[in-house]
Amino acid sequence: MQKSEFKKRLSDGAPLLLPGVANPLAARVAQDVGFEALYVTGAGVANTELGLPDIGILNLTDMANVVERISGVVDLPLVVDADTGYGNSVNCYHAVRRLEAAGAAVIQLEDQVFPKRCGHFEGKEVVPAAEMIGKIRAACDARRSEDTLIMGRTDACATEGYESAIERAALYAEAGADILFIEAMTDEAQLRDAPSRNDRPHLVNVVHGGKTPALPAEEFGNMGYRLVLYANAALQASVAGMQHVLHGLHTDGSLCKVSDRLAGFPERQRMVRTPEWDALRQHYEGGQSS
Template structure:
């Protein structure tokens, strides 16, 4: 299979360039369609975005493997982009991680992100996090690597130790997880430029996660690329933009009692139908009409 036809191989190639690949997150297939339509090169299924939009709950470990698998399959069906899936802690121990990888790879993921938080996890930019022993996490990484069916299915190992034990422990954990087989590592929630520079110098490709309103300094993707980061993640920019848009549109409806098709406030009917490929289904209906 060529790289062009293999989203996992394509993603690996892009990350190995370490040019600050800009990747937005989605919480559902419709958001993934928007991301693809705007020309982004990959999409990330966000655990926080899924929890917020599917359950209306905070990112405190409420989702389970079935939720993630269902949405992975829906996103895979909706877009052609390489798909990175946030699988939180892997939903248990190393054996659970094995099952998680097998399930999500079959559902259409091209990469999985695992983190070393104690379960139930919490958002990486929340207070009160705790992390498991680095040896236990290394075993989970090994289980993930062994479980994948394709060598082009990437394992991204995230550590939340920076906020718990400091940057030195976080860097040491990232290196240990890479030695265990992780293709990419991810030090969550660094709080300063010097910490970011140190992370970017780690041997394997690195993720930087920009949470709007969070703890990590926001720089342009090009600047992160110059530092050496492989992937610049905006996991919930789409969600926060959607919330703002819903509040604005429904606030006007509540105030005025009417809401016209104003492109400054809402997507038009035609834009919405184009996004969900209504024309394609019209064509299919005509083709199969008896």
């Protein structure tokens, strides 16, 4: 799916499932099982690349480097979490230019104060709506392609209440946001209401163990959501898998009891396309003429 197709997909068909990925291998796995687009998660990159929580430590260079590496190994649209834009509106302008060049199809900006916190953490704060509006306007002006989309996220539901979040979403749409994301709604009635309050495509974020009810994607689609995000599913699965296997190895000094949790050697090589690279080497080196 290309950028232009992604844009069209927001208005047609079933809601688009977005798995969160934090590195090229996770992106390869997600593409291999059939997902149509991917979400490059700031929390996942902070956890995976830095071993740190999602509390605003990740910077633009960290994120752009990961996006560039992921876009180099998959051909799917990337929805990229740009946190608060890494500064003021001018920093946000630069961030959009940098992330778009790295391969982002959609760039998500949020209205938390810096340093931000994971959307499902306590203790969040939001900036004045006018400040976020300036960032969205800067983001829209910065993009070089009309197919690059800007997503406006608000965390105001937890800090100012649901109606304030709805009002902010409307202001962000008016400023140019192509997609709206009201984070961490906890009430099912609000989840049903939110997409009906604005005609822009809406995203809902489902976090295992988080604040938003984990309804089936089909039900979210019936509510009017066009994007259903599972930002941390792959990350949480990888943590659980590593804990299980490494605990078994540490306890038994062997992988015998946990081998069913391991990808086989051939599968691992298939996932990183070793046969394709071997064939490429053979093509250039095996047929050399004297």
